[in-house]
Amino acid sequence: MNKKLVAALSGGAALILALSGCGDDDSKVDDYAKKVCDQVQPQLKKITEANESITSTAADGKPEDIKKADSAAFQQISGAYAAMSDAVEKAGVPPVGDGERIQKDAVKELDATATAYADLKTSVDKLDTKDQAAFAEGLKGIAGDLDKVNKVGDDAIRKLQSGEIGKAMAKQSGCQRPTTSPSPTATKG
Incomplete structure (x- = not known):
């Protein structure tokens, strides 16, 4: 019942984590990227942790547990986006055209x-967690809203990762995708 929600959330977070590009940039752009990325890294970690929390309760969680995990995750992600906004604001105007x-x-x-x-x-x-059908329907609606929310966040990240800034951010460890351990798979042979 929560799979759509997890998929939608993961899609938006994936773009946040994909601050990427390549190439050589001057030191002013690199310095700017470092300023932003050093502040972004802890926020990316929070988003990853929030996604993991939702995913861990999605498969077999009780409605109360799913509600609690989703609520806490959305609060954590909201705070992470606010902190990223502050980081971009405090870093100042990027030293690039426009x-x-x-x-x-x-x-x-x-x-x-x-x-x-x-x-x-x-x-x-x-x-309402007491009514399974209503709860499932409510989660579907939230998953739809989440798709819309992700598009707005994705646009912001795309603008930041464009051109020289994106190339400089790609070189900063703070803006690189956090690594996660691959899930082990059992094979019978």
Whole structure:
């Protein structure tokens, strides 16, 4: 019942984690990227942990457990997006053409994403866990809303990772995708 929600959440988080690019950049752009990425890394970890929390309760969790895990995860993700917005704001204007607009748009969209996740938390908190059918239907609605929220966050990240800034961020360890252990698979032979 929670698989759609997990899939939608994972899709948005994947783009957040995909700050990527390649190439050589001047030191001002590299310094800017380092400033942002050093602040982003702990937030990416929080998003990953929140995804894991949702995933771990999705398969066989009781409605109360799913509601609690989703609510806490959405709160954590909302805070992470807000912190990323603050990091972009505090880093200042990127030293690239149209840097002021890039920064302003990214901050605005990251803030909107943080607010949208807070709204998703409120929606989850209102779900009735005593009625299985209503609970499942409510989760479906939240999964649909989550798809919309992810698009806004994705746009913000795409703007930040474009051009010289994206290339510089790709070189920073703080903006690289956290590694996760692959799931072991059992084979019978």
